[in-house]
Amino acid sequence: MSQVEGFVGDSGRGSRRADARLVSLAVLPFVLAFLVELAVYAALRDRLPGRMASHFGPDGAADGYVGRGAFLAVGGGLFVGLGAVGAFVALKSGYRAYRRGVVGLLAGCWATAAFLGWPMTASLVANRDLADGASARFPLWQLAVTVGVAAVAAGIGALLGLALARRTALPDVHGGGAVRDTDAARLGLGDAEQAGWVRRTGSPWLFGLGVATAGAGVGLAWVQREWVAPLSLVAAGLLVAAFARPCVAVDRRGLTVSPSVVPWPRVRLPLDRMERADSEYVNAVGDYGGWGYRVWPGRSGIILRSGEALVVRRTSGRVFAVTVEDSATAAALLNTLVERRTAER
Structure with a gap:
């Protein structure tokens, strides 16, 4: 199995x-x-009031307030934190980066910064020359402007990613992985024998990211004194944390991937929708554009790291992957069960 160290073409x-x-x-x-x-x-x-409007309702009226110093501190902390996340992801992908991974990473970073930066800056303008932030207004058309600015920023990030990829001679797709079992190995089972395979996999840093996101939602709610908007951050963080250490199971029902602590959400692929399974090396950024539950044209997966993965090719032509150790055993068992199910038809 070959692995690419650093950018391709560099050493x-x-x-x-x-x-x-x-x-x-x-x-x-x-x-x-x-x-x-x-x-x-x-x-x-x-020209700013001592109590600034920091959150606005659907009608554009202010419904959350902070002091001037707190407003700047929250913005600074948010951008520093997101910048640190961007640097961490870039470092994790830097030694196995491919064109679409670099382009996607930079487009996402630039879009995120613009999507948050525009409304925060526009909020400052909305508080200008007011005696109190309660009089501030943030019209809904600003949301459309925010989306437009984020789209332009994403384009800038993508162009920078393309330029960097060309300068470092990155290939379009991941080419360093290797299929461990190109012959679709089987696990020897008698006609009356049944077997199952279970393995837990996980990502400590992804769990930490989920907890941090949920904590940021709680902190935002405390600052703004309302829960409607921050609740989405809390929910997203808890969902990420729950899926940061999933359980992967193979049995007569097929392949099931579920959180370790709760039964839902889970992914289940029945045997009659599978064509074959293999153990392959996958690159998180290069092949799937990042970590977590990933959906791309023709493929999807639960990708918690770069490394070996159980890769299932479905009868629809799509591919599903989950990064897990001992994936060769899981693939061999799945192939045996799929073959048995086909013979029973």
Whole structure:
């Protein structure tokens, strides 16, 4: 099994330079977004009320307030945290990065920074020349502008990713992986024998990210004194944490991937919808664009790391993958069970 160290075409010092470029471009949009917010705040500081509107309802009226210092601190903390996440992801993908992974990463970082930076900066303008933040308004058309700005920023990030990929000679697709079992191995079972396979897999850093996201939602609710908007962050964080250590099972029902602590949400692939299973090396960023539950044209998967994975080719032509150790045994058992189910028809 071959693995690609650093950017393809680079080695040693060149690889480190390429990784540094990727990290810099991933962090840059968050730095720029905060600098823009800081510049607008400095320009309007003497024209801002002591109690600023920080959250607005569907009608555009203010319904959440913070002090001027807290407003700037929350924005700074948010951009610093997201920049750190962007740098971490870039470092994790830097030694096995491929064109679509780099493009997707940078497009996502730039879009996220713009999607958060525009409304935060626009909120400063909305509080301008007011005696109290209660009079501030944030019209709904600002949401459309936010989406448009984020789309433009995503395009900029994608172009930067393409330029970086071309400069470092990155291939379009992952080419360093290897199918461990190209002959679709079977597990020897008698006609009357039954077998099952269970393995837990996980990602500590993904669990930490989920907990941090949920904690950020709680902190945002405490600052804004309302739960409607932050609740989505809490729910997303808990969902990520729950799926950060799933249980992978193979039995006569097929393949099931479910959280370790709760029975739902889960993914189940029945045997009659499978064509074959293999143990393969997958690259989280290069093959699936990141970590977590990933959906791409023609394939999907629960990808918690780069490494060996159980890859199931379905009768529909789509591919499903889950990163788990001892995937060769799971693949062999699935192939045996699929063959047995086909013979029973």
